[in-house]
Amino acid sequence: MVTYSEKQLKPIDEFCPMWEVLTQEERFYLRENTKLQHFRKNEVIYCEGETPKFMMCLVTGKVKIYKDGVGGRSQIIRLIKPVDIFGYRAFFAKEPYLTSASTIESSSAYLVPMQVVEQIIQSNNKLALYFIQSLASDLGVDDARIVSLTQKHVRGRLAESLIMLRDNYGVESDGRTINSHLSREDLANYSNMTTSNAIRTLSNFVSEGVIAVSGRNIQILDEEQLRKISKIG
Amino acid sequence: MVTYSEKQLKPIDEFCPMWEVLTQEERFYLRENTKLQHFRKNEVIYCEGETPKFMMCLVTGKVKIYKDGVGGRSQIIRLIKPVDIFGYRAFFAKEPYLTSASTIESSSAYLVPMQVVEQIIQSNNKLALYFIQSLASDLGVDDARIVSLTQKHVRGRLAESLIMLRDNYGVESDGRTINSHLSREDLANYSNMTTSNAIRTLSNFVSEGVIAVSGRNIQILDEEQLRKISKIG
DNA sequence: GTATTTTTGTGCTGTAAAACATTGTTTTAA
């Protein structure tokens, strides 16, 4: 198997498809101003209240976007996977960061100064439309999430999270194990419940034969049933 | 006092500031393709699942964007006031509507076909940037709302809603009465609680001298205290 | 002006889920 470090990393404009609409000139400008940065596991990338300066494009690893609420309880808003971009919303809204971002495993990301992004948008309408679509999609996800997190019961919320994790991060070579190894706490913080309840409900799902669990590895055994729980619960 | 119908209504490009960035040609094109439509109280403007065709710009009245969740419970996602635009997100995300929109009082809105909006965006970067900013702001509001609605207690959620209503719709001539007359049910659906709890908590606030209530009129008497309840609760 | 529906107000009950406590297990670090 070839590890990441052995491969020649593509420059940012070839690395993710969103930049395909750029002219050669714009691509060069983007490349010249982008730097690659590595982050250790559980390293904070940016914090709520900071001024947004860079847009990040995740190259390897996994990142959580979260918000600390009442009484130290943290809510994970969304999860980032490689080639996803993040950290640009607050800049466009002309606000300080409203959320924080932290790696959940060792990660690396391309950092693009937001002024550079803004400048290219001003000269390239297709890129502008890409951002419009991206923001509009995220907004739709958030709208749906508001209802799920407030109305569904613990079982339904956890089932939905498991399906999301599978859809977002995919499965390992066995075709079943979710390619994401969140701690019970992160799983709880994503699903708006206590860690105890995430653990409890997970074991219930195991007893019911819906999933199989081994440490942080989770296999979906009965997707049909999991979807049913997500929908009704 | 001059009522709405007696005034000469401005054309859409002069009516809300977002179109100021348009050229004369674009303005004419926009004007030619826009129609004004009236909606009765509690009339549905669009429904979840429908294909988005028009962007709406609210001229008079109030509109709620909501989503029907588990067991008939409805969650109001956001409230629209005149000059606000709505109904465009799903088109940009290339999805069917994920939410529904309904008036909460007699309203009128300019309807602009989304193809027209898209076409102008393609030729006018400033308009594109306006939409980027608008979507980014809404996304920030949603992110914050996810945490408020899931972590705050009933009192905190209701207090937050009252402050939002005041900030969004302003006050009447007495300088105190919130210029919004939602039913207890709508107030509950916005704040993620049952109608009973909205009523109960509202009376508690009255006993505590934080607000005064007369039918659907709500006055904020002690804003300091209301903010405290919103923050801690 | 009366009937009917909708909205509002209040008390009571059951329960889902948080909070807390305890113990075992794995990972990290000294």
Next chain:
DNA sequence: TTAAAACAATGTTTTACAGCACAAAAATAC
């Protein structure tokens, strides 16, 4: 290689809130 910290598992207690049921008041229709 043992101590310490973080994580996982499970049982018990507490509580915030939903879910009724019912009555009164207001809005709307007839």
